[in-house]
Amino acid sequence: DADVTQTPRNRITKTGKRIMLECSQTKGHDRMYWYRQDPGLGLRLIYYSFDVKDINKGEISDGYSVSRQAQAKFSLSLESAIPNQTALYFCATSGDGSGELFFGEGSRLTVL
């Protein structure tokens, strides 16, 4: 089983719908991140968390919210999806401040 698991792997939804992407990890890491990948733009940080009580905005947090339900779980929500949120979303974890991240396999979201 993967150390960092994302669900769903693929989702197609309509404009205005609420969407939740879930991430769970078995690595025992405190630090968790949500990134968005767009062609030609690389990866951009949406939110990150160092523990259950610590949530921080990244560079593109508008239109997104997160919940850290437990050390192992970090969810990303789109309250009202719009087409320009169509992208590949990655969850990642880190056990220290070294910069080495462990990524899930990604959740491909299409907003029509």
Next chain:
Amino acid sequence: GDSVTQMEGPVTLSEEACLTINCTYTATGYPSLFWYVQYPGEGLQLLLKATKADDKGSNKGFEATYRKETTSFHLEKGSVQVSDSAVYFCALTTRGTASKLTFGTGTRLQVTL
């Protein structure tokens, strides 16, 4: 702010050819530098890293040297294989940024027989 610039792809090479993917950076302070690789349908994984000037990171035949004077961290491999076909991302993090990585836009490598 911090930024990473890497060469645009796609890069198409024949098997056993030499590879160089250029990466330059702008950062405050002294960054740690990384190359991540994304194989088709997978998440990113760390390929190699260097944490200070003149360090050389290496893994799976790939290497990159942290050049402070040219603010570069070019990825090289002497002989690529079809299995190296992937997207390669250069990234950096600086002390005090909570290990938030700043990524380049990625370079797709396609290796053919």
